[in-house]
Amino acid sequence: MNEKAKNKEVINFTINGRSVQAERGWTVLDTARQYGFHIPTLCYHEAVSPSGACRLCVVEAREGKWSKVVISCMYPPYEGVEILTDSPRVQNVRRWILELLLAECPASKEIRELAAEYGVNSTRFEIKDPNEQCMLCGLCVRVCDEIVGVRALSFGSRGTSKKVTTPYMVPSEACVACGCCVAVCPTGAMKSRLDQVRGDLAERIGHAHG
C-alpha cells in the first residue's frame, strides 16, 4: 500500500464472517463485489447512480443481537457491522420480492429465471397484466438522463398506472436511438418498447428532406 492509501480512512467490518476493509464512500455492494461476494441486483447499474428501486440486493446488517435488512447498493458500511448476504432472513425477503416481481412482470423471462434460482416458481399476488415485462425499476430512465443526457424516457402516469414512456407517449424527438436503455434493461422489457421510443428513424433523421 502506498502512502496515499494508508492515509485513507479504512472501515473494518465483516461480510459473511470474513473481515473486509472498505474506504469511505464505498457501499456494502462495492465492498462485497470487491471481495468476490455475489449479491443479486436488478435495478443497479455501475454506470448510473443507485436508486434502490428493486430491493433485490438486500443484505442483513447485524450488530450483536440487533439486525436489520438493508439494500446493499446504497447502504454505507460502518466500523464493526456484520453483513450477511445470504442469511435465512435475507433469503426470505428476497423470495418475497421475487414473488412480487413475478406478479408485476410475469412475462419477463429474466425475472422468471432469477426467481426459479431462488425456488420461486409461482406468485400468490394478483397478476395485473400477464404480458407485462417491465418492473418499473427506472434504470432506463436513469441511463437516458445520466449517461445519454437526452431524457427521452421518463415515467408517465401515477400510482398503479405508472409506466416507463416518452413524454406525451409519442416517439421522442430527443431520442438518439443509442440503445443504451435496451442494453441496461434487466427484464428485457425495453427491447420490445424501443421502437415506440425512437419512432421511424428514417423519417426522424430527416432523409425525407424537402
Add this chain to the structure above:
Amino acid sequence: MTSSNNERHSRGIGVFLCQCGERIAPMLDLSRLKSLLDNSSSIDFVTILPFPCMTPGLTVIKEAVAQKGLDRIVVAGCESRVMLKKFERELYEEGLEQGQIDMVNLRDHVAGVFQGRPEELADKAAKLIKASVAGLTALKTSPKVKVGIKGPVMIVGGGAATYSAAQELLRQEIDTLIAVASDDIEDEIRMLHESYPGERDYHDRLREIMREVDESPYVKKISEGEPEKVLGRFGDYSVAFSSQNGGAPRVYQCGAVIAALDGEMLNQGSDFGHDGVRVVCHTEMEEQLWVHGVPEGRVVFWINDLESDQPWAQLSARTAWNLARYIRERTVRVRVSILYNTKMPLPLSAMERTQAGDLEIDWISYDSKIRPTVQAGYITYTRPVDQIEVELAWDKLVLSPRRSPGHEAVRLGKLLGLSVNGHQFLEKGRPLVRPEQVGQDEKFLAGSARRPCDLRDTLRQGRRVAKKVMELIETSQSGGLYAPRIVCTVDRSKCIGCGLCREICECGGIEPVEGPGGNIPREVDPMVCTGGGTCAAACPYHALSLQNNTTEQREARVSELVQCLAEDEVMGFGCNWGGGAAADHAGLKHLAYNPRFYLLPVGCIGQLDPIVMGRAFRDGANGLLVIGCPPEQCHHSYGLDHAWSRVNLVKKLLSLCGIERERIALAHADLNNPEQYVVTVESFMAMMDRLGPIERTDQVKEKLRGAYDTLRNSRVRWVLGAGLRRPYEQTYPADQRHALAFDETLSDVVAEEFIRSRVMALLRESGQVMDLEGITRVLEESNKQVVLNSLKELAQEGLISRIFKDRTPFYAMR
C-alpha cells in the same frame, strides 16, 4: 509522433481487465490473457480487477494512472456506449480525456457469445486488446481548445421574441444588438397582428417589455437594412447588414446570434370563398376591427384548418375565440358563431366555456365527413347529432389563415446555417447525432417561424434562448467552455480549398476561412461539428482529420489485428449505432456465433476511410465485413451511403488485384435485432470459408500494396467524392450512384491510377533503371500500352525521369 499535450511528462498505456462478477471471468481465462499482454512491449501496465467500473476498481485505476504515469488506458470489460462516459468523468481529474480511454467489449464480444475453452477466448481477447492498444499508440492528443464568446449578443429577424430575449439579457447586464423593423414601439405593435392576430389583450404587457428594452443602456438598435452575410465561427461572428442607399454594408461583431423570427399568415384561396371583404382571414378581421370598428350583422368564424391541410386548428381556434370575445364584449347586436370540425378538441377551459355561454358565442361543431360549403349569405354543414344538413347565415365569414414560416425567415434561416428544408417551419430537420449536442444548438431560434405558436409562447421562447446564451457566456467567462475533443480539423498547409468536405458535410461545421468560396482553405467550427468524420474520410488531399480519432489510428488498429489473425479468421467493422450496438446486444442475449469473427468498433461507418479497408487487405486480411446502420437510418445522416461508395471502390481494386470482390461487403444491422446480426456474420463467415484465404504470391502482395497506394491517391479520391451522396439529395439521383456512366468513369480512373501507383512503387522500391519490357514483366501486366501511357504521363508530370539509351526509353525514380 510526439504528443502535443505535454503538460504531463509521462507516456504509457495501461490495460485494465474486468472480471465483471461471473460474466467474464470463468468463461475467459483472465490470467492467461494478462500474461499474453504482459509480454507486449507497447503495454506498460496490466491488471485484473473484479469491477473496474465500481468505486474500489476506479480507485485502483486512478492510483495506477498517477503512479505509472499512464496517459492512455484500455478498459476491457463491457460496452462503451453505456460505460465509457463514467470512466471519462471519473478519470478527467487524472488528466485522461475523451479519446485517451478506449474500451474493448470482452463481455459481449467474447465471453458471452463464444463457447470455447477459456484459453481460446483469452487468445481472442488478447488480439482485440492489442489492436486497441495499437490504435491508442497512434493517437496524437490534441491540445485543449478553450472557446470564448467575444462581443455582444445579436438578435436578428425582428420577431416579437427579440424583446423578451433582449429583456432577459439586459437584466444580466449583457450588451445586446437588436435588429428591428422600426425605431418606434407603437409601429411595431401595430404590425404585430400580421403574425399574431387576436392577441390584443397581450399588447400592454409586450409594450412594457419593449419600453424596458428601449430605455436600457445595454441594448443598441439596428433599424436599417437586412442581414446579408454571417461569417465567423462560434463565439466570434460578424454580421453584415445591407445599406439602404446602396452603400457599403455595415458590419457588426458579435459573440452569439439569436434569431427571432415570426411566421407569416397567408390568406385562404378562392376555394373557401375568400375575397378579403366579406370572407376574410384572422389578420384581415383584426385590421377591420381596428380601422372600421365592430361590424354589423352576423359574424361566423370557420376553423377550416383541417380542410386546408393545416395542422394548427387549435391555434386558429384560440385566435377565433379571442376575436369573437372582443366583438361580443363591445356590442351585443352582433351575433357570433364559431364553426369547428368534430375531429378537433375544443381548446377552451371550463371557465371559458362558461364565458362563451355568458357572451352568447356559439361553438357549433360539424360532422367531418362532409366539408361545409360557403354560399351566398349561408354556410351549410352536417349536424353530427342527427346528420341533417343545416345552414348558418353570415354577413361576415372569417376563415383560418394559412401559416408559413415566410420567405424572409427562410432566407435568414439559411444565412444562419439553420437546417432549412424548403418552406418548412425551422424547427424541423435536426440530424440525429451525438447525444451531447441535443439542446446545444449553437444558433438560437425563437418565434412562430420555428413552429406556429401564440405571442405568449413566442416571448417565452425568446426568454429561453436568451437564458441558454447567458449560460454559455457564463461558462466561457469562467473559463470552462472547451471545444469537443473528437471533431474535424483542417491542416491548412494541405487544404487546397476544393470544397468537397463542405458539400458532403451534414452538420454545416465546415466554412471557408474567409470570403464566399474559391481556393481558400477551409476551417471547422468545433462547436458545430458533430464528429461524424465522413468528410475527413473523403478529403482527397488528407488535409481533414477527425482529431483524437484519426484514420491513422484506425489503420494502426487494423494492421495490428490482421497481423495477429489466423488464416481462417475474419475481421469486421461495426458502427457505434448499428453493427457495434447489435453485436453488444447479441452478447447480452448470449447468442452464439462463429468465434473466428473479430469486430472492431468505429464511431460512424462513414468514418471508415477506404485507406483503412485497403490497409486491412494489404496487411493480411482475407475478408472485411463493414456493418453499419439499417438503410436510411445512419445517425450521421449519410455516413452509411458514403461507406457504400467506398466499399464499391475497394471492390473494384480487389478485382484489379485478381481477388474475389465479395471479400469485402457492407451490411446493415439494427441494434434491436441482434438475431439478424448473427445471421449476417454467419453468412459472411460461411462465404469466407468457401473462398479460403487469399493466396499471397509476391505478385498479389505487390498488387495489394498498389491498391493501398491507389486509395491514397488524390485523383481517385476526388472522383469518388463526386459520387458521394450530398445532404440535399433525397436518394441517389440517377446521375450519381446508379449511373453506369459515372461508375465506368470511376473504374477507368481507378485502373489508370492503380497502374501508376504500381509503376511508381516498383521504381521507388527497386531503385533501378528499367525499360518498358522490364516493368511490364515484373508487374506481370499484359497490356503494355496501358503501362506505357502511365509511364509517359509520369515522366511528363516530372514524377519519374526518362532516359534514352539506343533510342529505347528507360525509366527511373527521380
